[in-house]
Structure formats: C-alpha cells, structure tokens
Amino acid sequence: xxxxxxxxxxxxxxxxxxxxxxxxxxxxxxxxxxxxxxxxxxxxxxxxxxxxxxxxxxxxxxxxxxxxxxxxxxxxxxxxxxxxxxxxxxxxxxxxxxxxxxxxxxxxxxxxxxxxxxxxxxxxxxxxxxxxxxxxxxxxxxxxxxxxxxxxxxxxxxxxxxxxxxxxxxxxxxxxxxxxxxxxxxxxxxx
Numbered sequence: 001x002x003x004x005x006x007x008x009x010x011x012x013x014x015x016x017x018x019x020x021x022x023x024x025x026x027x028x029x030x031x032x033x034x035x036x037x038x039x040x041x042x043x044x045x046x047x048x049x050x051x052x053x054x055x056x057x058x059x060x061x062x063x064x065x066x067x068x069x070x071x072x073x074x075x076x077x078x079x080x081x082x083x084x085x086x087x088x089x090x091x092x093x094x095x096x097x098x099x100x101x102x103x104x105x106x107x108x109x110x111x112x113x114x115x116x117x118x119x120x121x122x123x124x125x126x127x128x129x130x131x132x133x134x135x136x137x138x139x140x141x142x143x144x145x146x147x148x149x150x151x152x153x154x155x156x157x158x159x160x161x162x163x164x165x166x167x168x169x170x171x172x173x174x175x176x177x178x179x180x181x182x183x184x185x186x187x188x189x190x191x
Contacts, residue, residue: 008047009040022048025116027072029097030081034123035116042099042114049116053096056086088120092158100125120159127155131166135173 011018025045028035030052037045052070055063059082067081068074089096102113117125130151137144156162 009044011040011044023070023072026052026070027077029116029118030071030077030085032123033118033121034125036102036105037114037116039099039101039112039114042116045116046097046099049097049118050094052081053085053089056081057089059086085118088118089158092120095119098124098126120155124155126151127159127166128169130155131169132173135170135177138170139174139177 011021013021021041022045025035025037025041026048029045029049035042035045048070052067055067055070064078064082068078071077071081085096096118098117098119100115100117102115104110105113115125117123119126130148133148134144134152137148152166156166159165
C-alpha cells in the first residue's frame, strides 16, 4: 500500500469512538488481567496493550505521559503498569498478551469471541489448561507427548518460580479430579 499507511480494523466506528473503545478495553485488561470480547476487538486491543507494556519497560517521563494517554483511569492503573506489570515482563522480549479464541457468547449473533489476557498472570488460561492436561495424563498413566512438553516450556519460561508454580497447579487439578470421582461414586451408591 503506497504511502505507508497503517492498516487496522475500523470496528464499525469512527476514529474517536474506536480509540475510546480500545482505551476502555486496555484499561479493563490492566485492571482485571483477563477480558472476554469479540475476536476483532481483542486483536486490536492487543496491539495497544503491547505498546503500553513496552512504554512501562522504558520507564521515563515521556513514556509515562504516553501510557497515561492510553488508560482511562491513569491515576489508578499507572502504578500497576509501571510497578507490577513492568517487573513481571522485565526479562520478556515481547509477547506480553495472548488472544485465545472461544465459543461465541451470544447464540443469536454468533460473533467470533476471544479472551485477551496477560501472559504469566494469575489468570493465565494456557497455563491452567496445560496443567490440567498434565494432571489428567498422570491420572490415566499416559506418557507426556511433545506438544504438552512444549507448552510446559512456554508457560514456565518467563514466570518466576515457573516449574514450582506449575507443579502446584497440577497437584490442585489432581485433587479436583479425585474429589470429583469421589462425589460421582457417592452419588452412584445413594441412588
């Protein structure tokens, strides 16, 4: 495309409404570290969230002003961005967020839905899904396949005490599976 214009999704909004929507999504992402929205909105908000974390990693007055312009509630959220999130992603070269496709939330319009989340956060969905897969495999006595091993390496690489936290999560899922099996057997006996 001539002129070097940046391509982006318009999201059926004019420029001001689009920017306000994306600022709101990124502010919610910083606040909750996990949001559910449409796939197109998630991909556009991901670009802005990645830029926000890059500003936080630079940590100077200019980047603080730019980050303040992105967030809707900067006085509440800037300390989290320039504190907790900056230290979490200090050693990570990029890829601070993840978009995971999900089932459509509204059965009437069937819009493609997605979850936008910070990686290595407390609500990291891939981390939990990998831990659950390992727990189920260990319960059934199955060997770990190469894809699961690759996912374990991905989710623990930049996480502080990643292997230990992952093993704790696997144990939690094993306990949940054991409790679920006990409850099923108790219900079967009482029937």
